[in-house]
Amino acid sequence: RSAGLSLSGKNPGSKVQVHYCGGDTRAETVLNALNAITAQVDADDWILVHDAARPGLSNLLLNQLISTLENDEVGGLLALPVADTLKRADTQQRVSATVPRADLWQAQTPQMFKYATLKKALTEFAGTPTDEAEAVEALGLKPKLVTGELCNLKVTYPQDLAVLSALFNQRPLREIIK
Template identity: 35%
Template sequence: MPAERDDTDTPVAALVVAGGRGLRAGFDAPKQYRLLGGSPVLRQALAPFLATPRIGRIAVVIGAGDEARYADAVAGLDDGRLAPPTLGSATRQDSVRLGLEALQAEGFSGTVLVHDAARPFLTGALLGSAMAAITAETVAAIPVLPVTDTIKRLDETGRIAETPPRDRLVSVQTPQAFAFAALLGAHRDAEAQGRAGFTDDAALMEWAGHPVATFAGEPANMKLTHPEDFSRAEGGGSPALVVRVGTGYDVHAFAEGDHVWLGGVRIAHDRGVLAHSDGDVALHALTDALLGALAEGDIGTHFPPSDPQWRGAASHRFLAFAAERVRARGGLIDFLDVTIVCEAPKVGPHREAMREAIAAAAGVSIGKVAIKATTSERMGFTGRKEGLAALATATLRLPDTEG
């Protein structure tokens, strides 16, 4: 028997398939780029992977001619784990193989999660189940749901040929989890033998002789295929959304330097700030406001100043992380409001640049971002020009899962 491995140390990559044309969805562009709740479907599909630190690489396969659409959909998301997109092929099978080859070219080895971009409601819990399913003894595992309808098999004339037992039938979802080497080998063998037409990677692994395990899927992890799927996802069949409001506050003392970062904008100043990261009080306050509305701790919980990797880090990464945590839970960001308190530097000349930077990091339209500035009338530490502060409020909506 193979030695047991520590699966938490196994590298994990995600391969998101976004090369389809989505004609059945009835739109003039591929469905993965359509806005759903103000955000592209693809962006929402990527959110849970980006919100999971264990996933070290995220590869996306896109269709030829979709380069500009893809760039718009992922604007502001790159935290170093998102690989350049790979151009796919005419079939899903070939597109997955090309994506795997791109990961192989980077030297990847470990567990790969293959996910359809048309499933934007993936949760962190299901993602955790997928990662845990691959062990030293299991090279393929897929999420499944029990079939509730009676299924009939037809003969060539359209008449009922068989009624399979319902208790042995399941429907299949993604992400499907695989040992990377085994999946790539199966794809290469199929390509070499001219075997095509596999509708998912589990079927290909079955053909290659690998047993495929299962784990529980989630009913909400629906695939957007037809126009009515989008209508249902926009509210008709989704959980009710409840409003959450979070607040954030941050302060930094001035120190030696020649600039400060505020709202994602570098502003020349006769002082710098004393901070572990870039010291952007506006983005720190906004990050805490989002995390507070999610009841997921604060910025120090996720990015502790004791961790040297965050020394000098750009704070837009913190805000992007918090925003993706909202989307990973099926939520929507309605509005971000921040007030900056300082005697100097002047905020007004940089207000619009800040709004644009915040909107890009949070993945929202600029109309959902407000920035205000005030002084403290020369009172307190800000009035004495010893530092600057920011207060923020985030309004969002989350699925009502607590009843």
């Protein structure tokens, strides 16, 4: 089961609360979490959604995201400009095209949106969005891209742990926990 942690915007002195809100998809889990905290937040409170599969998020990067977006009308997400050449494949895994990467970014988390916007986006999205930003885009809004870090990579494959470990070993702990 997935759990969501919340700090109440209406009760800043309250303790952290754990809400078990797992769903069949990421979007369902996030929507369940939003529904679980409805009484504790205001429509314009910021919500940050972060993948547990991204353990390399530093306090410095998190603070950068918040300070960049706190006065933004839409919200946004951490992301990295795509550096690699991208290929589109056909059904036989043959290259059918090279995709220009000039304006492509690789999405990361956290993704940060106002409570009401995020709830509306996930409720109204037709299908299953790959992330919260896609659902917000479907409302006609344009989330802001905030440059992330390679250390915030998503651990999906066993070799990702080795890459993350190597990155952490090259970076002093004091920089990670700032």
